[in-house]
Amino acid sequence: MSEMLGSLTRRRVLKLTGMTAIASALETVPAMAEAGPDHTLTIAPYSLEISARRFIKTIAYNGQVPGPLLRLREGVPVTIGVTNRSSDDEIVHWHGLFLPPEVDGAMEEGTPHIPAGSSASYTFTPTPPGFRWYHTHTFAGRDLKKGLYSGQHGFLMVEPRENPARYDQEFFLALHDWGASMVGSDDGSMSAVYDSSTINGKTLGFGEPLRVKQGQRVLLHIVNTSATDVHWLALAGHQLRVVALDGNPVPAPKAVSMVRLSPAERVTAEVEMNHPGVWVLGEVRKHVMAAGMGIVVEYADRSGKPVWQQPQTLEWDYLWFSAPGPIESARGEPSAEINVTVIPLVFQSKFVGHGAMDRWLINGRSFPDTETVALKQGQRYRLVLKNKSMDDHPVHLHRQTFELRRLAGRETQGILKDTLLVSAGTEAEVEFTANRPGLTLFHCHQQDHMDMGFMMLFLCS
Structure with missing residues (x-):
């Protein structure tokens, strides 16, 4: 095939x-x-x-x-x-x-x-x-x-069929970038840059604020819909307690000062509204907030200029939310008892020429010339993701949820996702059970990388 x-x-x-x-x-x-x-x-x-x-x-x-x-x-x-x-x-x-x-x-x-x-x-x-x-x-x-x-x-x-979580309010937030243009880098390759960034289609201060009340427990569902860019988000005056990644509950919810989302990733976070005022929920990096990525969070009976508190560092680690010790994973069986087939996938770029977008390769081949890997239904597979390029890659597996098992040399378990950012020069390992017959697409969710060949197929039978 x-x-x-x-x-x-x-x-x-x-x-x-x-x-x-x-x-x-x-x-x-x-x-x-x-x-x-x-x-x-x-x-x-x-x-x-x-x-x-x-x-x-x-x-x-x-x-x-x-x-x-x-x-x-x-x-x-x-x-x-x-x-x-x-x-x-x-x-x-x-x-x-x-x-x-x-x-x-x-x-x-x-x-x-x-x-x-x-x-x-x-x-x-x-x-x-x-x-x-x-x-x-x-x-x-x-x-x-x-x-x-x-x-x-x-x-x-x-x-869910049973036991849905209850919150005083929930908000859905989409991060997006606009006005893209292709700009050449020092190595001759091309990449997208933007002149505007929004939350729910509005720049900071233009859209309606998120209106809350003191004492409420609020749930934020955040998705990065950007074609290419990673985003970091913080809420001034508050902590974000991450309870789910890509829509899947995490084994160990944790309060953090900010969240990071690569293209297509989702974060669900609880916020205890315990600090009355008018605040900014926005991109941590100054130049991206300046381009508009922010939204006002306004407590009832409060007014004034929205307050932003600038973090000094970028902090994020998937493993903060992993299971604290040996557990039976979401597949319902101890890892040691599962026969796992390993599939190595190596990511590299191929310089095409000055002014051209690089071709992207998986195991030395660019889609549609990439290998279609045959899977056996019911078999457990481990994808060893080796990023040998100088770019980060938010990789996405269709029709499946995978379990993060290893990241940059550190073992983990229990974190279930469908999109994972594999940083430049690092390796990650994820596992899934092939239980959905037919073709399944695997690709980088960065639009320009996907367009230039960073895709492959699995065929389960």
Whole structure:
């Protein structure tokens, strides 16, 4: 299969692998018209006002950025109707859900595009519970208004069947960067830089504040929807108690001064509203906050200029939240009793030429020439992620949750994620059980890296 893929472009892969899925996906449209979908999304051009009289022309869902919050119930089938009123083919990926490849939202797996001017529907049973999100999964290349550079992202919450957590308030926050341009670095490669950054589509001070009351317990669901950039976030005057990563509860919740999110990562944090005032929740790095990434948090009966307290260092470590000792992991069995197959994956870049974006390689090959790795259903696998490049990579595994087992030489267990930042020059190891048949996409979630070949497929049978 890998030899066949080697002769194809990314678009050709869609046309061949998606043929059977196209029929099944579009067959649901008449039924959708009869019964009506549970939710609808319309993809269309939109002019987003990020600050007073400053507009960004983009593509969005339902005429808003972020798109509407979709609250789904674990195990309850749902149909989502999507209409594409943009000028290009589009696709919607349901990030973090355990879905069949024909509806997961990646053309490399076989999900069909929705042609311009057409409609389709996605019917699936949402699982696992937790904070997920949805977004476009298209090629952008040098068009920095397409793909994840655009406003096509939204919140998705899968409510658990039993014992949902209760909070006085919860807020959903999307971090995003705008006005991208490609700039050359000293080594001749190209990378994206931005002139504006927002939370929920607004710059600091322009959008409505988060209004809270003293004594409340507030839950913040934060997602980094940026096409390429990592973000650090802090709430002045308060600690953030991290309770979940990528929507999955952590073994050891911990109060921290700030959180770090690479592209596609989510952090869920509790905040005890015990310090009345008007505060800033914003990007820790001064130049990014200056570009607009912040939002006001306002206590009832308080007014005045929002207060920011500048941290002096950047602090974050996944292992803060790992299990404190030997445990049975989320797979329900002690690690020592599991037969694990190791798959090494080496990340490198290939310089193409001055003014060109680097090609990205996994085990020496760039998609669609990367090897499609065969998996046996029910087998446990450990991915050894060796980043030999000079860039950090937020790697994402579709249709699965993996367990972090080793990071930069340190053992760990119990942290479940679907996206992991593998820092430049380091190694990480993650494990998952192959229990979802069909094609599964693995890629860097940085748009320019993905576009330039940082992808591969697993095939479970």
